[in-house]
Amino acid sequence: MDIRLDAINHFYGKTEILKDITIDIPSGKIVCLVGPSGCGKSTLLRFAGGLEKPTSGRVLQLGEPPEGCLNTLTYVFQDFALLPWRSVRGNISLVLEDHGIRGTKADAIITDVLARTRLTDFDKALPKQLSGGMKQRVAIARALAVNPAVLLMDEPLSALDSQTRELLMDDLVTLWTRTPFTALYVTHNLAEAVRLGHRVVVLSRRPGRIREIVEIDKPLAERGYADADLEIIQKHLWDLMRDEARAAEEELIDV
Amino acid sequence: MSDTAFANTPLAEETRQSEVRFRGGGFAPRNRRWVGFVVFAVLIGLAEIGTRTGFISNLTLPRPSDVLETIVQLYQSGLLFKHLVPSLTRLVVGAALGASIGISVGVMVGLFSYVRAGLVPLLAALFPIPKIALLPLFVIWFGIDEGSKYALIAFGTFTPTAVATYSAVDNVDRSLIRMGQSFGLSWFSIVRKIVLPGAMPGILSGLRISLAIAIILLVAAEMLGAQYGIGAYILEAGSLYDLERLFAGVVILSLLGVLVSTVIGIIERRLLGWRT
Ligand SMILES: Nc1ncnc2c1ncn2[C@@H]1O[C@H](COP(=O)(O)OP(=O)(O)OP(=O)(O)O)[C@@H](O)[C@H]1O
Numbered sequence: 001m002d003i004r005l006d007a008i009n010h011f012y013g014k015t016e017i018l019k020d021i022t023i024d025i026p027s028g029k030i031v032c033l034v035g036p037s038g039c040g041k042s043t044l045l046r047f048a049g050g051l052e053k054p055t056s057g058r059v060l061q062l063g064e065p066p067e068g069c070l071n072t073l074t075y076v077f078q079d080f081a082l083l084p085w086r087s088v089r090g091n092i093s094l095v096l097e098d099h100g101i102r103g104t105k106a107d108a109i110i111t112d113v114l115a116r117t118r119l120t121d122f123d124k125a126l127p128k129q130l131s132g133g134m135k136q137r138v139a140i141a142r143a144l145a146v147n148p149a150v151l152l153m154d155e156p157l158s159a160l161d162s163q164t165r166e167l168l169m170d171d172l173v174t175l176w177t178r179t180p181f182t183a184l185y186v187t188h189n190l191a192e193a194v195r196l197g198h199r200v201v202v203l204s205r206r207p208g209r210i211r212e213i214v215e216i217d218k219p220l221a222e223r224g225y226a227d228a229d230l231e232i233i234q235k236h237l238w239d240l241m242r243d244e245a246r247a248a249e250e251e252l253i254d255v
Numbered sequence: 256m257s258d259t260a261f262a263n264t265p266l267a268e269e270t271r272q273s274e275v276r277f278r279g280g281g282f283a284p285r286n287r288r289w290v291g292f293v294v295f296a297v298l299i300g301l302a303e304i305g306t307r308t309g310f311i312s313n314l315t316l317p318r319p320s321d322v323l324e325t326i327v328q329l330y331q332s333g334l335l336f337k338h339l340v341p342s343l344t345r346l347v348v349g350a351a352l353g354a355s356i357g358i359s360v361g362v363m364v365g366l367f368s369y370v371r372a373g374l375v376p377l378l379a380a381l382f383p384i385p386k387i388a389l390l391p392l393f394v395i396w397f398g399i400d401e402g403s404k405y406a407l408i409a410f411g412t413f414t415p416t417a418v419a420t421y422s423a424v425d426n427v428d429r430s431l432i433r434m435g436q437s438f439g440l441s442w443f444s445i446v447r448k449i450v451l452p453g454a455m456p457g458i459l460s461g462l463r464i465s466l467a468i469a470i471i472l473l474v475a476a477e478m479l480g481a482q483y484g485i486g487a488y489i490l491e492a493g494s495l496y497d498l499e500r501l502f503a504g505v506v507i508l509s510l511l512g513v514l515v516s517t518v519i520g521i522i523e524r525r526l527l528g529w530r531t
């Protein structure tokens with residue numbers, strides 16, 4: 001199933017936040033969204049998942065969601081959003097219970113997603129016992145449990161330290177290589193964008209407009225840490241963004 | 256000086272040395288239960304010594320050992336339970352009624368804008384009323400017997416519980432609710448699995464206060480008209496200036512307070528173990 005953001009415009013009050021955004025997210029690909037702070041990336045992601053409505057424009061699902069998909073558009077949040085009173089297993093079963101999946105069927109799904117995110121030994125732990133990277137892996141496991149058509153990820157790694165971030169990027173690449181998933185991935189970090197994105201959409205500062213769309217053809221599995229090809233693309237992205245980012249920074253100071 | 260010289264820059268060791276002062280302690284309550292007992296024991300011990308030596312006259316303060324004896328006598332004569340059972344029944348029935356209505360109303364206020372707009376001013380108006388002043392009204396509405404006492408205690412626990420509950424619901428992490436919605440959880444599931452557990456810490460600390468108020472109102476209600484009950488016992492002792500019995504009653508009330516607070520503590524430890 002593909003997703004299309006079609007001619008989206010948005011105002012908060014009188015402030016124009018997003019202007020004429022059209023993005024296609026093809027099935028089985030990761031589309032990264034980068035842009036200076038405050039340009040409306042999170043807002044766009046909320047539109048994509050139906051948590052908010054744009055002033056004008058539409059979000060379209062093209063085609064049918066895959067078989068056994070419980071929650072078509074599924075978020076992975078920056079702050080993990082795990083229920084602190086439920087164990088790792090409980091947090092995952094939370095999203096299955098409402099679909100009437102309990103008992104052995106739920107157990108099978110939970111065991112599978114825990115294995116895919118290397119959390120099998122921690123299923124009884126409470127969130128407070130886990131490190132940041134593990135918490136985000138639980139959140140990813142929870143998202144995978146509902147077998148989503150599209151993952152909507154809002155800076156999923158930015159609350160983590162840079163080593164953990166590297167490790168988790170590797171995890172995401174492994175996950176994708178084994179079973180390709182579709183994702184709209186918002187990030188501040190250009191290294192993440194060139195590492196995970198098949199396509200990188202660069203937004204301008206507020207009002208957010210599409211500056212450029214960069215396609216990266218190199219297969220995910222072949223991209224590595226400090227990859228020379230990626231460095232070139234990353235530099236290009238940074239050149240696009242530098243002035244915008246500086247201007248955005250100064251704009252925020254004025255407010 | 257070049258950067259490489261850093262490696263052999265000597266530390267100023269020959270100058271005065273002092274260890275960095277530790278200033279990170281405190282602000283983390285830990286389980287030191289014995290301290291509570293020590294405070295009680297010291298206070299009671301001082302009173303005992305003071306009354307025995309005559310430093311404190313018997314008219315000012317009864318001797319703690321005499322008070323204990325009075326309690327033992329009360330127990331042996333079987334009167335203790337004759338007073339305690341009706342009191343406890345009133346407390347349990349009244350507080351359960353008040354707390355459960357308070358929690359339900361608080362949750363509704365927390366969840367629905369219309370209920371909030373309608374009830375928050377009402378709660379603000381009800382909160383500062385000294386509930387004891389309404390006892391005559393309750394006697395007319397619910398009769399002179401148990402009904403009016405239940406109503407008084409229930410009403411007294413209701414307002415603080417409702418207020419504590421709705422602020423607890425307000426404080427539930429909105430990002431968790433967003434998460435629930437984004438996974439397509441039903442409204443009812445979000446309330447039951449996210450809002451209520453998230454509000455539980457606030458509800459329980461509200462209950463601590465409400466139940467203390469319930470004990471105060473219990474005594475007040477019993478003083479105004481009851482044959483048996485701790486309040487009636489204290490009132491009778493007070494009117495005779497029988498300080499030993501008065502204090503015996505007060506001690507029983509304090510024990511009741513400690514008991515309630517311990518029970519809530521146990522519930523907190525069982526339900527809120529997830530807190531950091
Ligand atoms: N609910 C809201 N009401 C009014 N203004 C809002 C609201 N949400 C966001 N904004 C404004 O919209 C703009 C875009 O916000 P958004 O959070 O989408 O930016 P972002 O690109 O995700 O920024 P960041 O990179 O800092 O996360 C900001 O200027 C913000 O102040």
Ligand SMILES: [Mg+2]
Pocket residue numbers: 041042043
């Ligand atoms: Mg954002």
